Amino acid sequence: MKEDLLKLIDILGTITFAISGVFAAMEKRLDIFGILIISFITSIGGGTLRDVLLGDLPVKWMADIETPLIILASATCAILFRHIIKNFQQTLFIFDSLGLGFFTVLGIQKGIRFGLNPGICVVLGTITGCFGGVIRDILLNNIPLIFRREIYATACILGGIIYFILFETSFPKEWLDVTVMLVVFSIRFLAVKFNLVLPDLYTDKKGRR
Amino acid sequence: MKEDLLKLIDILGTITFAISGVFAAMEKRLDIFGILIISFITSIGGGTLRDVLLGDLPVKWMADIETPLIILASATCAILFRHIIKNFQQTLFIFDSLGLGFFTVLGIQKGIRFGLNPGICVVLGTITGCFGGVIRDILLNNIPLIFRREIYATACILGGIIYFILFETSFPKEWLDVTVMLVVFSIRFLAVKFNLVLPDLYTDKKGRR
Amino acid sequence: MKEDLLKLIDILGTITFAISGVFAAMEKRLDIFGILIISFITSIGGGTLRDVLLGDLPVKWMADIETPLIILASATCAILFRHIIKNFQQTLFIFDSLGLGFFTVLGIQKGIRFGLNPGICVVLGTITGCFGGVIRDILLNNIPLIFRREIYATACILGGIIYFILFETSFPKEWLDVTVMLVVFSIRFLAVKFNLVLPDLYTDKKGRR
Numbered sequence: 080m081k082e083d084l085l086k087l088i089d090i091l092g093t094i095t096f097a098i099s100g101v102f103a104a105m106e107k108r109l110d111i112f113g114i115l116i117i118s119f120i121t122s123i124g125g126g127t128l129r130d131v132l133l134g135d136l137p138v139k140w141m142a143d144i145e146t147p148l149i150i151l152a153s154a155t156c157a158i159l160f161r162h163i164i165k166n167f168q169q170t171l172f173i174f175d176s177l178g179l180g181f182f183t184v185l186g187i188q189k190g191i192r193f194g195l196n197p198g199i200c201v202v203l204g205t206i207t208g209c210f211g212g213v214i215r216d217i218l219l220n221n222i223p224l225i226f227r228r229e230i231y232a233t234a235c236i237l238g239g240i241i242y243f244i245l246f247e248t249s250f251p252k253e254w255l256d257v258t259v260m261l262v263v264f265s266i267r268f269l270a271v272k273f274n275l276v277l278p279d280l281y282t283d284k285k286g287r288r
Numbered sequence: 289m290k291e292d293l294l295k296l297i298d299i300l301g302t303i304t305f306a307i308s309g310v311f312a313a314m315e316k317r318l319d320i321f322g323i324l325i326i327s328f329i330t331s332i333g334g335g336t337l338r339d340v341l342l343g344d345l346p347v348k349w350m351a352d353i354e355t356p357l358i359i360l361a362s363a364t365c366a367i368l369f370r371h372i373i374k375n376f377q378q379t380l381f382i383f384d385s386l387g388l389g390f391f392t393v394l395g396i397q398k399g400i401r402f403g404l405n406p407g408i409c410v411v412l413g414t415i416t417g418c419f420g421g422v423i424r425d426i427l428l429n430n431i432p433l434i435f436r437r438e439i440y441a442t443a444c445i446l447g448g449i450i451y452f453i454l455f456e457t458s459f460p461k462e463w464l465d466v467t468v469m470l471v472v473f474s475i476r477f478l479a480v481k482f483n484l485v486l487p488d489l490y491t492d493k494k495g496r497r
Numbered sequence: 498m499k500e501d502l503l504k505l506i507d508i509l510g511t512i513t514f515a516i517s518g519v520f521a522a523m524e525k526r527l528d529i530f531g532i533l534i535i536s537f538i539t540s541i542g543g544g545t546l547r548d549v550l551l552g553d554l555p556v557k558w559m560a561d562i563e564t565p566l567i568i569l570a571s572a573t574c575a576i577l578f579r580h581i582i583k584n585f586q587q588t589l590f591i592f593d594s595l596g597l598g599f600f601t602v603l604g605i606q607k608g609i610r611f612g613l614n615p616g617i618c619v620v621l622g623t624i625t626g627c628f629g630g631v632i633r634d635i636l637l638n639n640i641p642l643i644f645r646r647e648i649y650a651t652a653c654i655l656g657g658i659i660y661f662i663l664f665e666t667s668f669p670k671e672w673l674d675v676t677v678m679l680v681v682f683s684i685r686f687l688a689v690k691f692n693l694v695l696p697d698l699y700t701d702k703k704g705r706r
């Protein structure tokens with residue numbers, strides 16, 4: 080049952096990331112294939128970069144045709160029904176945050192399987208969760224969103240740290256993944272809900288300087 | 289003889305991609321080494337990304353010095369004789385379209401050799417044909433051209449689909465590569481000739497919305 | 498003793514590259530994690546791209562936690578003491594140029610170990626020295642600095658060529674690395690000191706054309 084739930088979250092995450100790619104691409108008025116490509120890259124970019132850095136190649140989506148098909152279907156629906164989907168921002172945001180949590184945990188666990196240092200595993204989790212969006216923003220000629228003050232990468236990094244803290248305690252190992260996924264989700268969700276941002280480093284513009 | 293012809297098209301494609309890199313870089317007024325680097329990346333970028341994703345490393349141009357030398361020579365000539373070359377836009381465009389077709393087929397065939405799904409092979413063909421130009425545009429801080437309404441990636445994708453349709457029929461296998469190359473070439477060529485573009489998704493700006 | 502010296506230069510280079518990432522990121526007013534990510538990428542980006550292209554994976558900084566820790570510490574210090582560090586531009590510039598030389602030689606030697614052609618080794622040296630900065634500039638949505646007329650990649654390329662010229666002579670092999678490192682350093686240092694730039698290709702704007 081837990082397996083089914085994780086599988087479902089994986090798929091929902093893939094779908095929402097794909098949809099976020101479609102909307103970002105349409106804002107820049109790309110053509111239909113441009114939109115599909117951006118959608119695809121947003122969805123699989125983070126995992127791809129992780130696997131390239133690890134040398135775990137060919138990247139997984141090449142062997143597993145299911146993921147590309149899910150993305151293609153999601154992107155097509157998002158283009159066709161964009162006027163309807165826009166009314167479900169709240170739902171999409173929840174799926175997106177769940178996906179962020181799921182992909183972060185996926186990256187951390189892959190790092191552990193490769194026998195890497197906890198610090199590096201946190202980096203891999205963050206790459207898996209965030210870098211699809213980073214590559215999307217680069218391709219669209221925006222400064223990557225996650226580098227702005229909104230709490231996004233922060234949620235992945237904090238989630239990763241909590242993963243290894245819990246790992247060292249007597250916390251039941253079989254609930255580690257779901258717990259950390261929900262931690263990342265909650266941080267991201269609460270940050271947006273209550274408009275939390277990182278401390279501003281640049282106040283000295285007017286003051287101290 | 290067919291081998292010789294394909295080799296020739298490979299070289300012509302490499303040369304025109306390198307030249308297109310030079311002109312794009314000069315538009316942004318880069319220095320001479322910047323131009324050479326952009327030229328190089330435009331020419332080998334697509335194949336490099338494909339090989340990285342496949343894990344077929346080190347990338348081919350590292351072992352085979354011929355390709356880098358051809359690019360270096362083409363780029364140097366393009367810089368020196370830029371005022372003359374600009375009068376051969378039509379010729380360059382034909383070579384560029386031939387190169388696009390050739391690189392697309394190269395990518396598809398590599399995917400088949402790696403035992404990948406036809407859909408993924410089409411993706412690899414498109415990456416090989418188009419992503420040199422995408423990386424060039426990113427480095428030059430432009431939104432990648434191929435994401436605009438001009439038919440470019442579209443030609444690769446259609447060519448790839450036709451490849452696998454013909455593959456399933458009794459079409460002679462030894463002519464598959466040349467045929468699809470010419471299909472990609474023709475789509476691209478006719479699209480530019482008759483100013484064909486993809487349907488505009490954004491008309492609702494004034495209308496429906 | 499030479500080993501210790503090279504180790505020291507490696508660390509100083511890593512630190513200054515990390516600091517340069519921090520300052521570039523702060524100019525674009527990124528948040529704290531954005532700054533850390535850019536700092537990290539500036540420092541290890543060149544070597545990472547080289548190793549990905551070579552297929553020497555997982556990339557080195559994943560196994561060796563020392564480098565990430567040095568970068569994290571440098572970046573944190575740079576953020577905290579940014580008002581003080583800004584007064585040490587000259588020192589930072591010297592370290593940066595030394596790092597450029599060191600990383601260039603590192604890339605060349607890795608190419609040699611992989612049995613690659615001298616021309617490709619020079620390319621690998623240039624990638625190792627320069628592409629951390631290139632990726633930094635792309636992420637920050639700037640046209641990469643090294644493509645501008647300042648002599649930067651030029652120093653790496655010239656250094657690489659001199660490496661192989663000396664390699665063919667009776668020059669003592671054990672001093673080759675330090676010598677070329679100093680050559681790259683000197684070219685870069687003198688170019689900035691005396692404001693040397695590459696010849697301008699674009700004068701024809703007003704004149705000849």
